[in-house]
Amino acid sequence: MNLEEIKKLEDQLWEAADNLRANTDLKPNEYATPVLGLIFLKFTDNKYSAYEEAIQAEFEALQGTRRSKSIEEIAIKHCGFYLPPQARYKYLLELPESADLATKISEAMQLIEDFKNDEKFVDVLPKNEYKAFSRLPESKAALKGLLRSFSDIPADASGDVFGRIYEYFLGKFALSEGQKGGEFFTPTSVVKLMVEIIEPYHGTVYDPACGSGGMFVQSLHFVEHRNQQLKELGELEESDAAIDLSVYGQEKTRDTVKLAKMNLFVNGLRGEIRQANSYSEDPFNSFESFDFIMANPPFNVDDVAVTTVEEDKRFNTYGLPRKKTKAKKSDGKAETVTNANYLWISLFATSLKNKAEAKARNTGRAALVMPNSASDARNAEEDIRKQIIEDNLIYGMLTLPSNMFYTVTLPATLWFFDKNKADDKILFIDARNIFRQIDRAHRDFTDEQIQNIAMISKLHKGRRQDYVSLVDSYFKSGMQILGETVSDVKPLITQLKSVIDKDSAIKATVDDLAKNWQALAPLQDKYEAYVSTHSL
Structure with a gap:
């Protein structure tokens, strides 16, 4: 399918899903995860169907020999998982009206996890979430309607198609949920701009507040697009076009971790997502570990205890954002950081690979979303900012238009880090007046606007040929x-x-x-x- 056909399919599927929800008593947050789970279910069915003939042929060929294997083993070798009959999309679609469809779908999800043979995939797929569809007859009918709707996705649709549909639905659900939706989804156009400027061609990509994994997916699309360009120019052979990206994400909310893991699986991304609080947990030993980092963390958090971070080199290397007047013991309260914005800034500065490795690998770049107030914060924050600038880690700052996010209406700033800078200059871009108005309350960037803004960065680096x-x-x-x-x-x-x-x-x-x-x-x-x- 070409992009135009995928876009048309996305719109049709969303319209059908949205219309079906209107006839139920389900809230948007009850509807999102089960719907995304059905997209995942159709993806697994398509993928398994593509390998099914080869799986069956090998199973029959080995029958009765000393090398005989179970069909489950052979399926996992070929496809990465085994899909038993009760988890097949057609089986669920053809269940009689009297069947408890919500329970059958939950059982299918459990079977997929059981036969995935991967401990990282345990308890990832939605199961109990389908119970909400059993409350009313209208909700039961909506679930059946969703199954029928997603059956319109062509049987030969690949992971790339499903990845785009999944991301499209994530964006639509985030938009419908408003502020809550913005907690797990960063608008795609903002992520695309971040990716276009830091250019994560290869290596490890880290997001310590990964939400549903959108930063990783856009990194993948960036590399795929770049490889396609090189192939068209005859500068890259098909055999050399493998994607060399490994992604690592942390997210504190369990349900959002599930969305991110499904997102990675659908898009064929290698990596790991952990449920963890980035202030107090460091599951990937992140200090000087990653080639690229991107995140849109929560703004202006003020309840992080100093004792949680003061001995952690991820946060204390450039100093802590502490109050000048510390909490008194008589207060009975633990001292907290003044604002966690600078914990995130420090985390980025310290989690990128050291300068020598960054130079050798042409990596060491990061993009971080911060509120505008972080750019000129005073007191301890100013001291931290001064040290990071003197260490020549800040590549650039880009001020975004207002209303680009679902969680905040005030304009934010993108901070860009680079441990492989060619000089000690900092690029400032004012993009407050560059946007497309989606509706009264939301804006985004067009693809042309993204390319034009990113070109400023490339010209700053002297890459004139890219402009031409x-x-x-x-x-x-x-x-x-x-x-x-x-x-x-x-x-x-x-x-x-x-x-x-x-x-x-x-x-x-x-x-x-x-x-x-x-x-x-x-x-x-x-x-x-x-x-x-x-x-x-």
């Missing part, structure tokens, strides 16, 4: 559209000329229009001359 390539892509796209328009307009102009009186005032307008289309060839010549002059 971007202009070239815009020109080719524009010329293609104009060329298609010319094909449509030329017959109309001929018809107009045949019916318009020679002395008519309209004739001059039609003649001018025809001359404009004839100027396309000279425009092409001028552009080719420009590319020739400016290419390196």
